[in-house]
Amino acid sequence: MPHPDSPTAAVTRESHDVEALIIGSGLSGIGAAIALRRAGVHDVVLVEKADDLGGTWRDNTYPGCACDVPSALYSYSFAPNPEWTRAFAGQPEIRAYLRDTAAAYGITPLIRFGTEVIRAQWEPGDARWHVRTTRDHYTARFLLSAAGPWHEPLVPDVPGLADFPGEVFHSSRWRHDHDLTGARVAVIGSGASAVQFVPAIQPRVGRLHLFQRTAQWVLPKPDHYVPRAERLLMRRLPAAQRALRNAEYAALEALGIGFRHPSLLRAVQKVGTLHLRAAVRDPRLRRALTPDYTLGCKRLLLSNTYYPALTRPNVTVHPTAVEAVRGSRVIGADGSGADVDTVILGTGFHILDMPIAQRVFDADGASLDEHWKGSPDAYLGTTVSGFPNAFVLLGPHLGTGHSSAYTVLEAQLAYVAGAVRHSRSAGWTSMDVRPEVQAAFNAEVRQALPSTVYNAGGCSSYYLDGNGVNSFSWPWSTGRMRRRLARFDPEAYVTTSGTPEQADGRARP
Incomplete structure (x- = not known):
């Protein structure tokens, strides 16, 4: 990845002003574009460095690539897919679903492919994000980072x-x-x-x-081929698919209780032990494959x-x-x-040290990465103090070990849509979460995490950042997440009002 300010990093040709600019066209970016248009924002552009949409499901094409969340739950709730051929869909079907959804909701024409963000900086003088890309220059009222945590491969530093x-x-x-x-x-x-x-x-x-x-810990996968008759039923009776989705959601939420109370996971862990014992007869190999930490860590x-x-x-x-x-x-x-x-x-991704954080800058020229100092932090996992009118999708402290990324994303998008609607109706030119509000939320999360399996399970995982802090996990239920993010809270923000030309960058309480 070239340095953001290297002379070969970009050659800009045209300048465009848009109301909302979204970085990335994976499931987060597509969902965000749909949510914004539903909120009345139609001047939306997605910039995508690749030549096709899909994000994680575009990049990961390895043999056997498939979802580990049930298909009915691994989709937008407003765009159910009755055509899944497996209970746990494979990569080609998921990628096709994203393409079809983007086309059906008119998002594909909004994507600027082959356009990589080099630098995005907040300019208080005109209350706009100035975004330099490998193609053009953009100014935007709202900036949404949908680059995703499962995107940039992590290559280990192995000598030789x-x-x-x-x-x-x-x-x-x-x-x-x-x-x-x-x-x-x-x-x-x-x-x-x-x-x-x-x-x-x-x-x-x-x-x-x-x-x-x-x-x-590897559990049996309840995967199976979905017969044509079942798909026909789902197509003709959408209520049946909603019922399946709700049942799968409830089952995963029940599992999530154990993640918050690790002692309850013993029964699930027993399933994993029996699964290993049934498949591996060699005692030596079985010992090598037996984890020494609590399932879910x-x-x-x-x-x-x-x-x-x-x-x-x-x-x-x-x-x-x-x-x-x-x-x-x-x-x-x-x-x-x-x-x-x-x-x-098979060494994973830059989950918490996302490269996009090195390319997004505050008004003083400090990057998001510099603000975080190795431990990502955001209010409700979505907004970061010092970065007005910006939203991080699938951000810090929103990860769960048991549910679907779509569940998290849609909870976030409800909040983002509410923020944008309120900002427009109130005539705000900028909104910046109060640092004390963000700090209070961070303290609340840190207080709840130690008793969860993520922190108390006795392992080292990608949930922990470079400072050894769990910056990934949401320590409560996704039901609580949805409730917390359902209503935008204007009092949590410092705002400016008036036209962009009138804004002088000094926030008022």
């Missing part, structure tokens, strides 16, 4: 990896032109992506070496094929982190090693 003579790629940048037939493959990482692609590639490769730093994984794949003769599990790569040999921290010709990184 850069000099590996074979093929190296991240699971989200899958090399479909690289034939794995008969290959000697090292997989680094055993998280959500690896749990899906390892069983998909195991039958084809010659040897597969899985380097597992931490064992994962890390992301909960679902698979019926992962454990069986690891028992195959061509698979070796190395229960260790990777220490180095020397030539064609991948070496574990325990001294074990493997000679391979392909390395696949």
